[in-house]
Amino acid sequence: MLKWILSALSLVFGYKIRTIDIKGIASEVIDDAIFMARKPAAMMLLGICSILFFCGGAFVAIFDATRQYDTTGTVAGTATLWTGAGIAMVFAVAYVWAFLVAWPGARKHAHKVQEVRAQAKKDTVGLDQAISTFIMDVVEERRADRAMAREARANAYAKASHTEKRKTPPEDEPPRGFA
Numbered sequence: 656m657l658k659w660i661l662s663a664l665s666l667v668f669g670y671k672i673r674t675i676d677i678k679g680i681a682s683e684v685i686d687d688a689i690f691m692a693r694k695p696a697a698m699m700l701l702g703i704c705s706i707l708f709f710c711g712g713a714f715v716a717i718f719d720a721t722r723q724y725d726t727t728g729t730v731a732g733t734a735t736l737w738t739g740a741g742i743a744m745v746f747a748v749a750y751v752w753a754f755l756v757a758w759p760g761a762r763k764h765a766h767k768v769q770e771v772r773a774q775a776k777k778d779t780v781g782l783d784q785a786i787s788t789f790i791m792d793v794v795e796e797r798r799a800d801r802a803m804a805r806e807a808r809a810n811a812y813a814k815a816s817h818t819e820k821r822k823t824p825p826e827d828e829p830p831r832g833f834a
Contacts, residue, residue, distance in 0.1 A: 698753050698754070701749060701750075701753045702750055702753050702754060704746075705746040705747070705749045705750035705753065706746075706750065708742060708743075708745075708746040709742075709743050709746040709747050709750065711742065712738075712739045712740065712741070712742030712743035712744075712745075712746065713739065713740075713743040714739070715735065715738065715739030715742070716735075716736050716738075716739030716740045716743060717739075718739075719733060719735040719736045719739060720736055723736075
């Protein structure tokens with residue numbers, strides 16, 4: 656059990672404790688793996704501690720505020736209330752710092768996000784142009800279809816009026832449908 660605790664402490668604090676007797680290249684690989692895992696392990700430990708202390712500080716502040724409200728009916732800023740709120744805020748900031756700033760891949764990820772956004776802005780200009788061109792093409796095509804349909808109706812009406820004479824009812828006969 657003590658070997659595992661010493662291994663965990665050596666991982667977090669960087670001590671070189673040789674409990675495993677591995678020779679040659681395997682030893683160097685294990686040392687590199689421990690060195691590479693040290694910062695993420697420390698960041699996760701900081702995150703877990705930040706969560707615990709945030710919850711503790713928030714609990715102290717809420718407990719003091721509710722105690723004051725129950726006894727006096729108001730809440731005043733006391734040392735206990737401000738200490739609990741301060742602890743909660745400090746460790747909330749530590750948690751955010753650990754996972755958004757100090758995490759080993761955070762800067763690399765932020766750089767990739769900026770590159771993707773810049774590329775998206777470049778692509779958006781082309782995409783906007785393509786969409787507007789497509790919409791204008793559809794509008795012009797619909798205008799042309801309407802003009803052709805209007806012309807076809809006019810031609811059909813003119814053709815029907817020239818070839819066929821209108822039938823008119825005789826003067827003495829009333830129009831159909833009216834009695």
